Amino acid sequence: MSHPDALLAEYVDGALAEGERAVVEHHLDACERCREEVALARAARSALASVSEVPAPGDLGEAAIAEARRRAAGEPGAAAPSGKPGWYRWAGAAAGIAAALLLLTLVLPHVGTEPAREAAGGAAAQSAAAPATAVEAQNVDYDLAGVEALATSYRGGADATFAPNQPGTQAPEATGVTSARRIPFADAVACLDRAFTPATGSQGLPGQLVRVIQARFRGTPAILGVYLIGPGAGQPTDIVRVLVASSRGCTILTSTQATT
Amino acid sequence: MGPPERDEELVRRFLLGDADAFERLVERHRQRVYNLCLRILGDPEDAADAAQDTFLSVLTKLRQFRGDAAFTTWMHRVTVNACHDLSRKRRRQPLLRLAGDQDLPEAELGPPVPDHAEEMAGTLDAVAALKAVPEEFRVALVLAELHDLAYEQIAKVLDVPIGTVKSRVHRGRVALARAMGSSTREPEAPFRASEEQP
Numbered sequence: 001m002s003h004p005d006a007l008l009a010e011y012v013d014g015a016l017a018e019g020e021r022a023v024v025e026h027h028l029d030a031c032e033r034c035r036e037e038v039a040l041a042r043a044a045r046s047a048l049a050s051v052s053e054v055p056a057p058g059d060l061g062e063a064a065i066a067e068a069r070r071r072a073a074g075e076p077g078a079a080a081p082s083g084k085p086g087w088y089r090w091a092g093a094a095a096g097i098a099a100a101l102l103l104l105t106l107v108l109p110h111v112g113t114e115p116a117r118e119a120a121g122g123a124a125a126q127s128a129a130a131p132a133t134a135v136e137a138q139n140v141d142y143d144l145a146g147v148e149a150l151a152t153s154y155r156g157g158a159d160a161t162f163a164p165n166q167p168g169t170q171a172p173e174a175t176g177v178t179s180a181r182r183i184p185f186a187d188a189v190a191c192l193d194r195a196f197t198p199a200t201g202s203q204g205l206p207g208q209l210v211r212v213i214q215a216r217f218r219g220t221p222a223i224l225g226v227y228l229i230g231p232g233a234g235q236p237t238d239i240v241r242v243l244v245a246s247s248r249g250c251t252i253l254t255s256t257q258a259t260t
Numbered sequence: 261m262g263p264p265e266r267d268e269e270l271v272r273r274f275l276l277g278d279a280d281a282f283e284r285l286v287e288r289h290r291q292r293v294y295n296l297c298l299r300i301l302g303d304p305e306d307a308a309d310a311a312q313d314t315f316l317s318v319l320t321k322l323r324q325f326r327g328d329a330a331f332t333t334w335m336h337r338v339t340v341n342a343c344h345d346l347s348r349k350r351r352r353q354p355l356l357r358l359a360g361d362q363d364l365p366e367a368e369l370g371p372p373v374p375d376h377a378e379e380m381a382g383t384l385d386a387v388a389a390l391k392a393v394p395e396e397f398r399v400a401l402v403l404a405e406l407h408d409l410a411y412e413q414i415a416k417v418l419d420v421p422i423g424t425v426k427s428r429v430h431r432g433r434v435a436l437a438r439a440m441g442s443s444t445r446e447p448e449a450p451f452r453a454s455e456e457q458p
Contacts, residue, residue, distance in 0.1 A: 005431065009411075009430040010426060047389075054294070056290045060315070064318065065283045068274065072279035074277075220305050251309045
């Protein structure tokens with residue numbers, strides 16, 4: 001015997017026209033399985049009627065809104081049809097120019113003019129910001145203001161440090177972060193790459209990764225990466241970008257940037 | 261004060277460079293998107309992740325929105341796809357490899373975020389049972405019962421025939437009631453045997 005599942009859905013909804021309802025009822029007279037299922041389906045409808053909506057986190061979609069604002073403001077490359085964040089392409093080009101200038105000043109050390117030497121000095125200063133080599137565990141539940149505070153803490157020098165408990169961040173009850181399992185550095189970096197690097201044409205994230213933090217972002221276990229990005233042409237770093245990814249699924253939670 | 265702007269008008273304004281219009285869209289749909297993700301994925305953190313992905317995806321794909329379907333239909337499709345993607349990712353790499361696994365049973369830094377829905381009296385059974393419903397049925401069931409989409413609309417969201425939607429909703433309801441241990445049961449053995457028939 002075949003069973004009219006599609007009609008049963010509408011039968012339970014009470015949405016069948018007279019003719020179809022008669023067909024279903026005729027079937028039900030003879031089919032114990034479908035009688036049972038109709039009773040179950042009604043019970044399910046009734047149970048689902050009591051399920052109410054849950055308030056969404058207030059900052060949901062903030063990362064997209066911020067990106068939309070960047071695009072609307074016409075930041076360089078912001079409206080890239082590929083959907084890559086504008087800074088991604090821009091910073092990639094800037095890094096290329098910086099590398100070329102650095103190479104030039106290394107290969108031709110005595111030919112360079114005074115500005116070129118300054119450029120080399122700038123690049124050296126940039127590389128002097130120590131690259132991150134370990135994950136720093138923090139017992140901090142960051143919010144957007146906290147992430148922004150982390151970015152702006154680099155103002156005035158690439159080696160600035162950030163006090164997690166400064167205003168703008170939330171420091172919840174101790175949750176034993178020191179005994180929590182640490183995410184290995186390579187995995188944390190890979191997670192940031194996975195979250196923020198487009199699936200195709202991945203060349204890694206631009207800028208120098210100077211800090212990796214394992215913490216939470218609005219309650220979600222998160223990895224925060226601090227990247228220093230220079231404009232190229234041998235100029236010192238002038239942008240700090242903080243990328244925040246969920247450590248559970250390596251998806252984007254938020255990002256922000258500040259000028260140094 | 262005039263009537264609220266239609267979604268399609270907000271889309272048009274955003275594409276002309278008005279970021280406020282995009283913010284309005286997000287604010288308008290935040291609740292719906294999050295709850296859809298929550299009921300499909302069954303976990304508040306995953307739901308927040310999938311909803312974030314949804315809005316980023318909407319932003320990226322908005323130029324592809326042709327207006328031949330209602331914006332809400334298109335938005336539901338993007339949301340369901342984001343949930344599928346996250347679900348697939350979870351199956352492939354459920355958690356990051358973590359050092360010192362012997363120290364703690366939980367692979368998280370902090371305490372789990374409570375599922376507020378489950379704290380609400382009267383919803384625990386249905387909410388918990390939803391997780392036991394096969395995903396294919398669950399998505400159709402949630403769209404029909406909790407988001408009040410018509411079967412025809414669900415067919416457009418899922419890009420399947422309308423008959424398939426009705427079947428999935430029915431099968432989802434049955435699976436949900438069984439997962440809840442509904443008391444309408446009759447002898448189980450002949451019941452299971454008959455289910456295997458085409």
